[in-house]
Amino acid sequence: MRPLRDLISIEDLDPSQVLAVLDTAEQLLPIADRRRNSVPTLRGKVVCNLFLEDSTRTRISFDLAAKRLSAEVINFSAKGSSVSKGESFKDTALTLDAMGVDCVVVRSGSSGAPLQLSRYLEVPILNAGDGWHQHPTQALLDVFTMRRHLGELAGRHVVVVGDVLHSRVARSEVQALKLLGARVTLVSPPTLLPPSVASWGVEVAGELDAVLPDADVVYLLRVQRERMHRAFFPTSREYARVWGVDERRLALLPEHAIVMHPGPMNRGVEITADVADSDRAVIVEQVTNGIAVRMACLYLLLSGDADATEGSA
Amino acid sequence: MSDSTILLRGGRVLDPASGTDAVLDVLVRDGRVEAVGEQLAADDAEVVDCAGRWVTPGFVDLHTHLREPGFEDAEDVASGSAAGAAGGYTALCPMANTDPVCDAAAVAESVWRRGNEVGLADVFPVGAITKGLRGEQLAEFGELHDSAARVDFFSDDGKPVADSLVMRRALQYASAFDVVICNHSEDPDLTAGAQMNEGEASSVLGLPGWPHEAEEIMIARDLILAAGVGARLHVPHVSTAGAVELIRAAKARGVRVTAEVTPHHLSLQDHLIRSYDPVLKVNPPLRTEADVQALRTALADGTIDCVATDHAPHAPELKDQEWEHAPCGMLGLETAFAVVHTELVATGLMDPLTAIARFTTGPAGVRDVGAHGGALTPGADANLAVLDPAQRWTVDGRALRSKARNTPFHGAELVGRPVHTLLRGRFTLRDGKVQA
Numbered sequence: 001m002r003p004l005r006d007l008i009s010i011e012d013l014d015p016s017q018v019l020a021v022l023d024t025a026e027q028l029l030p031i032a033d034r035r036r037n038s039v040p041t042l043r044g045k046v047v048c049n050l051f052l053e054d055s056t057r058t059r060i061s062f063d064l065a066a067k068r069l070s071a072e073v074i075n076f077s078a079k080g081s082s083v084s085k086g087e088s089f090k091d092t093a094l095t096l097d098a099m100g101v102d103c104v105v106v107r108s109g110s111s112g113a114p115l116q117l118s119r120y121l122e123v124p125i126l127n128a129g130d131g132w133h134q135h136p137t138q139a140l141l142d143v144f145t146m147r148r149h150l151g152e153l154a155g156r157h158v159v160v161v162g163d164v165l166h167s168r169v170a171r172s173e174v175q176a177l178k179l180l181g182a183r184v185t186l187v188s189p190p191t192l193l194p195p196s197v198a199s200w201g202v203e204v205a206g207e208l209d210a211v212l213p214d215a216d217v218v219y220l221l222r223v224q225r226e227r228m229h230r231a232f233f234p235t236s237r238e239y240a241r242v243w244g245v246d247e248r249r250l251a252l253l254p255e256h257a258i259v260m261h262p263g264p265m266n267r268g269v270e271i272t273a274d275v276a277d278s279d280r281a282v283i284v285e286q287v288t289n290g291i292a293v294r295m296a297c298l299y300l301l302l303s304g305d306a307d308a309t310e311g312s313a
Numbered sequence: 314m315s316d317s318t319i320l321l322r323g324g325r326v327l328d329p330a331s332g333t334d335a336v337l338d339v340l341v342r343d344g345r346v347e348a349v350g351e352q353l354a355a356d357d358a359e360v361v362d363c364a365g366r367w368v369t370p371g372f373v374d375l376h377t378h379l380r381e382p383g384f385e386d387a388e389d390v391a392s393g394s395a396a397g398a399a400g401g402y403t404a405l406c407p408m409a410n411t412d413p414v415c416d417a418a419a420v421a422e423s424v425w426r427r428g429n430e431v432g433l434a435d436v437f438p439v440g441a442i443t444k445g446l447r448g449e450q451l452a453e454f455g456e457l458h459d460s461a462a463r464v465d466f467f468s469d470d471g472k473p474v475a476d477s478l479v480m481r482r483a484l485q486y487a488s489a490f491d492v493v494i495c496n497h498s499e500d501p502d503l504t505a506g507a508q509m510n511e512g513e514a515s516s517v518l519g520l521p522g523w524p525h526e527a528e529e530i531m532i533a534r535d536l537i538l539a540a541g542v543g544a545r546l547h548v549p550h551v552s553t554a555g556a557v558e559l560i561r562a563a564k565a566r567g568v569r570v571t572a573e574v575t576p577h578h579l580s581l582q583d584h585l586i587r588s589y590d591p592v593l594k595v596n597p598p599l600r601t602e603a604d605v606q607a608l609r610t611a612l613a614d615g616t617i618d619c620v621a622t623d624h625a626p627h628a629p630e631l632k633d634q635e636w637e638h639a640p641c642g643m644l645g646l647e648t649a650f651a652v653v654h655t656e657l658v659a660t661g662l663m664d665p666l667t668a669i670a671r672f673t674t675g676p677a678g679v680r681d682v683g684a685h686g687g688a689l690t691p692g693a694d695a696n697l698a699v700l701d702p703a704q705r706w707t708v709d710g711r712a713l714r715s716k717a718r719n720t721p722f723h724g725a726e727l728v729g730r731p732v733h734t735l736l737r738g739r740f741t742l743r744d745g746k747v748q749a
Binding site: 011088089090091108109110111112113115116130131132133134168171194195196197199200 | 508511512513515516517518519520521522524588589590630631633634635636637638
């Protein structure tokens, strides 16, 4: 496997690297799952969570992942652009460099910010979501979850439903699934499909009912309510009717198929409460798996490829 | 003055106004062209060997940002004029989006005067179409036109006149003075939040798209309005194949329209933005290969009248931002000729005389820039450029004369470079060095 220098986009990975993350996460899952437990693997390392956009869930997940590996964590938050405080993005990067951190986990509302940061800093950069661009650890935890339920993903069919245009999750997800040989179908209001989506190598379907009987996974994207006011679709009621998954649509799925969502959910819009709480939904499991996958990513970025559950302090 | 008599010997004289393309001598005396011919002799002249070089009229840039007054940390009239001289330019038209805005005679005159004091290029300020660039109330075209700066070209550059009624009135009112209206071509509703060209690249990069329709709708509207009132319209920085078609069709039916294209839209494409390097962020955005090809063809066949740089310096701290927060704009004056020469002339798409026309007679035909842009006839002001079409050079952003460094061509190897520039017979660039 080619060593991982940064984790900015799924596009930069090869299949062996994706599998290395998934296999490492598999090893780490018991630790991720165990409360108040840790291994000394990253003792002495300093991980900086640079959150330039609000996110509670992802930040806590990264925080826990680093701590389970015994790394020290510093949190650096600034709403909006770093320049809102009169400091350029580059100055922020130089400050972190001067503080001697070993890895920067960066979340930003600006597409490309992690890649830009990687040009200023020598240490590994881990993208925790940038604008509409990428959210690679989300995609990795999703394929990890799918693999646990379905086995090998080659030839499997994943239906991604919703606002693809504004979704960094969708961009990462499609790339990760294609790397592993899965088939992807996007179902979305046409106003929320990216331009030139044909170049993604996916299928696009107009009607959800038609593709569900053939799906192994239905992946629902979060609908942001403010999109409604910008004429992407008429009302949330109309959205739920045409693109939401309810009990009737759940029944169209094959028995083994699972329902996924990156959270937080809009119950009653993209997913009804009974579907979200059904045993077909693996949404809560995704959260736990997220910690294991982020541990695996931090581990692979920060310390070669020895056995992750062993201490190397 | 030691520069007073100069013999430019044995250069290839490219003078589009007279159609001259021949190896000739040019004798300059007391700031004027005295003679153009073979084997000219003048005992008192300083002889400048121009063998292998092109001798052309000084270039005219219709679209420059000199940032003075208001943003002198990025550029000022002196540094911008130096960049112009280094690029072969003798005439620059700085845009109105300064602080204060160039919507009153006092501002236009101060910029014009500053240009004269610096003396490296003649500066012809562009007036605002509307007060404060707000798109509401017309600026005083009459006062600006009657001022010492003689403003005859108006633009709210960077901001479209979105209101169709205001635009129509601007065109109607402009026809009273036969001045030119230049409207930034962008439908602001279609580009709200836009960050780059909408297409395959934006879809992967997750940057909000700037659809080509936004440019074309505004150009189509303006062409219809200009045709209706018979006014003169200039379309700035054309960037899409569709826009080229609109302008071509309008010219064919006699609309009084002219158009410009930038060196960067002729040479760079949106897929480069994979680097998220904000130096590539520009308005209108870099488009696709098909657009670039259409622009090249249109410049060669004259559908687009001229090359204009949209030279837009920005202080480094503004460009050292996340892409989304960085301002639009790139430098252009010092690399314009080299880029066009490398991409269009050296590749055989344009002959040298046509290329020089797009830097000289083309822009000079859009607005009155006095004795700039040709012809090199006896008695004319000696505003000249001497270019070395064979010089290979690697652009070093740090070595440019602009105060700013935001050139997308840093590190690029280009062919062709201005060697000397003369403004009324005085060297402003000599052997590649600006004569401050």
